[in-house]
Amino acid sequence: MQQPIHRSLFSIQWVAFKTIVVKEVRRFMRIWQQTLIPPAITMTLYFIIFGNLIGSRIGDMGGFDYMSFIVPGLIMMSVITNAYGNVASSFFGNKFQRSVEELMVSPVFPSVILAGYVMGGVARGVMVGLIVTLLSLYFTDLKVHNLPIVIIVTCLSAILFSLGGFINAVFASKFDDITIIPAFIITPLTYLGGVFYSISLLPEFWQDVSKLNPILYIVNSFRYGILGESDVNVSVAIAMLVMFIAILSSFSVWLLKRGTGMRS
């Protein structure tokens, strides 16, 4: 007669969490040609075209040469789009192939499932961010003004956008659904979020409008960590990130408990 193997609740959930993270990292490493190389090529083109060719004619921006100004924004853009894309495509892929049922049948807590997928998104976001950072060193001298801020903002931003990607995947019913939000919301907000310019260049009205864009706070907080300059209050930005993470985490766990998009 087989007997269940008794282990503590914590150890079961901890092993399950590690399993999901390993599975997620293995997934994006297996398809590195699709996950790690394209952002490196895209960002290199940005550095060459906007930084070198056009940037040299623009002059200073926010007190820095244009290349130095755009590098933090481009690194952060890589982090958030890859964190979002990783969780959205992986979780939707699991729904599509029905392998998400493996998790639904198992005793893994919804919060642990979420944490595992989010950590996978953070891992890819940070890895791509590091690759882009290394590439940027070829084009400019990067001196870090405040390393803790850089680490905190990077991690919080990756977590927030991983959660966004997860929610997108939960509601998606076809592959098109996981490309709509990045194409029509995240990319425009990123471009308008101060990656390529300081909002101080804008008329006052558009400065106020820009301040409604959450990505502006992320990009500027990260830029503060690298350059020591920001258009926004960094403490407020970090507090907002934490608040949105709390809201989206709670919502995601609730969706998992209900089985939205997964259970009939």
Add this chain to the structure above:
Amino acid sequence: MTTALSIQGLEKVYGNGFKALKGIDLTVKQGDFFALLGPNGAGKSTTLGIVSSLVQKTAGRVSIMGHDLVTDTFAAKQCLGVVPQEFNFNQFEKVYDIVITQAGYYGLAEKQVASHAQSLLTALDLWDKRNEPARSLSGGMKRRLMIARALIHQPQILILDEPTAGVDIELRRSMWEFMKKLNENGTTIILTTHYLEEAEQLCKNIAIINNGEIVTNTSVKALLSQLQTETFVLDVDGDIKQLPKTMLAELSAYHLQQVDSDHLEISVSKGQGLNAVFSALSLANIQVRSMRTKANRLEELFVNLVQDDNQPSVTSNSRQSSLLKKGA
């Protein structure tokens, strides 16, 4: 003997208003090899989906090894291994990784289950394929992979939703042997299948579900003992018209029908012998080359029960069916 699975008043109404389950009750004892049978759309997969936490129930209660699925979800889920009808693993993952990942979901690290994974994959003839991506496997291999995956955490109950669908006969029989051994070692097995021969060969108890209701729930032995008639097909060399009229009159108790020039169908009621038929055929110089039952015995009962449940006005089998219902 303790109860492995208990279902009480289980109801499921889908969003479009379709009532898939109409308050079913079901009990499966620990150590049982139990078959849940029914036609397509009867509610089998919905029932097992609710037990597996893949379908939301509308009402009712499910407990697994005494653990309520709602209030004691964690313990209940640990006791269960599920082999679904459709392939539901990541086709791009390697065979070994799929099994080890599943173990991780049950809190078992690779070093704890590596040897068990090897023995399972070896027993299911998949060890040589362990480093292959799942998409490269044949249909039968994929089914066996799902069995290995479901067993990696050594569940006390294994749910198999049509495990041998699309599997060739040789492989099906080797899977039967594997499942029999598993059951002999103490794993409770709950099976759905469209191969009624499979249920008759493997299972101790059977429930038949139709239109979201349990039509019968009894042991295979008890169910088969209620079979009233059995039809045999004889491969013969000759024409039954050659039989003298007196002999035909003697055989009037049997329902005889010549299907074609070589085949004769005989319906035999419970308690009737076949000696008189063979004697008559022998006297008429009609040779019997071979004989087989027309349909699997369980299949006959299944068709009777389901047809009767769908068409209450058909009277030929209604008495038998009502007896079966009483027996349940």
